Each structure stands twice: as structure tokens, then as C-alpha cells.
Amino acid sequence: MSKSVLITGAAAGIGRATALRFAAAGYIVGGFDVDRDGLAALAADLGSRHVTGELDVRDADGWRAALDALTSRTGGELDVLVNNAGILRSGRFAEIPLADQQRIIEVNVTGVLNGCHAAYPYLKRTQGAHVVNLASASAIYGQPELAAYSASKFAVRGLTEALDLEWAGDDITVRALWPLFVNTAMVDGMDIASTRSLGIRLTADDVAEAVYDAVQPRRRLGGVHIAVGRQAKLMRAASDIAPSWMSRLVNKRLTS
Ligand SMILES: NC(=O)c1ccc[n+]([C@@H]2O[C@H](COP(=O)([O-])OP(=O)(O)OC[C@H]3O[C@@H](n4cnc5c(N)ncnc54)[C@H](O)[C@@H]3O)[C@@H](O)[C@H]2O)c1
Structure with missing residues (x-):
């Protein structure tokens, strides 16, 4: 039987590119999102072998229905x-309405929590299963003008590390991908100090390729965190060796 993948936030950007990448590799894809129009376009591109549907990752019951829809085709x-679905608001912390910041935490953190919890029984009964969580280079050091988003990705980082250890005995690897800025709708028109100093250099296809690579057998022995792109790799390596005062200084320079 073909391998299967469930992707959230699959109607656009990195999620859509990832859905097409896995479909091209022969996987049965379950692509889920809240964007109906984007889902219709994805369904047309994927074809009837695959499953698409509405899922708000904040909705635990919705997760069960999505998993049922896909796994009814995969035994x-x-x-x-x-776990790709995510949202972002940039700007100074005190100027972003609290409800918007809470929503970032609900989608980016509770959404991933819901997904891992609901999918666990299916992953456990599958030999050599994987979870790939979209974290971000903003989980290396807290980012001004992206405070709630950055905090949400730190939570994803922690959850990934914990579950990778907890589920190793179940033959499930859990990986976090850390791209820096990617040219998608998420960063359209975003003009903050860090985008001005670092630029937006990655494409959705670059990240989709990294997601696909993260589930290859040789990756089972690699690290839990996977930096995507030269900039993120450099930042990650530097943060591993720099004393905390230096990390603060570098981040201050890059973000002001
Ligand atoms: N674009 C970047 O610069 C960048 C950098 C690092 C990490 N990431 C992460 O990659 C992931 C994908 O980002 P993207 O750039 O493709 O964004 P995007 O805005 O292009 O696409 C996000 C998709 O998620 C969907 N979505 C939003 N809320 C949802 C919900 N509650 N339930 C289900 N789907 C929902 C949207 O409808 C959209 O289709 C996110 O987790 C993001 O944080 C993005």
C-alpha cells in the first residue's frame, strides 16, 4: 500500500508545496485547511487519489474527522x-490586539498539540512513522515585533523535542523545521527590522523539499531540529556556541 501523509494548512504556501511534493513521490496525501477556495484548487491539482477537506487545527473533533477521512483509504x-498550519502578526507587542495574539497561540501551538494527540494511534500502528512540525528560526532567540509568533514557535520546539524522546520507543520520529523568512502570503507586505536586515530568500518549494527530506530513513539518526537555508543554518550554529549575552547582542543588531 502507498505511504500516506496528512498536511495541515495545505491550501497555500509551504503546505500546498509540500502536498504536491509528497504526491509526486507517490504518497496518498490528505491536505486540510480552512481556506475552501485554496482547497478546491489543491484538490484539482492533486486528483482523486488524494483527500482534501476543511479542518481548523484548533478543533479537536475536526482532527478526528480528518484522520478518519484519510486513513479509511490507508488501512x-x-x-x-x-503540522504546517500557522498564522503570524507582526508589529510592536503592545499595539497588536490581545485577541489576535491569543489566536496565534491557539493555531500555532494548540493546533500542533491537537494534531499530535489525535494522530498518535495511527502513527503508532505504522512502521517508521514521522511527525514534522513547522517551527521557525524565530525559535532560536525571541524576536521583537514577532513576540507572540516567536513564543509560539518556542512551544513547538519544546513539544517536538519532548515527543521525539517520548515516542522513540514507538518507532516515531518527531522533527522541527526551522526556516527563516519564506516568500509566501504569510510575509506579504511584512516590513519589520529583521526582514529588512535578513531579506526573504526561501521559496515554499525549498521548504517542501526539506520536509520531504526530513522523513527519509537517513534522517532518523540526525538531529531533531533541521535548519532550512544557509542563513538559518548559520544562525543555529552560532547560537549553539555563542554565550547568551552575544546572542542577545546579535539579535538586537538584526532586529533594530
Ligand atoms: N513564511 C515564512 O516566512 C515562514 C518561516 C518559517 C516558518 N513558517 C511556518 O510555515 C508554516 C506555513 O507558513 P506559510 O508561509 O506557508 O503560510 P501561508 O499563510 O502561506 O499558509 C498558511 C496556511 O495555513 C492555513 N491556516 C491558517 N489558520 C488555519 C487553521 N486554524 N487551521 C487550518 N489551516 C489554517 C491558511 O489558510 C493557509 O492556507 C507556518 O507554520 C509558518 O509559521 C513560515
């Missing part, structure tokens, strides 16, 4: 879960 198995 109850799920090879890969990609």
Missing part, C-alpha cells in the same frame, strides 16, 4: 503528519 495507517 488505518499514517506514515507522516506535517
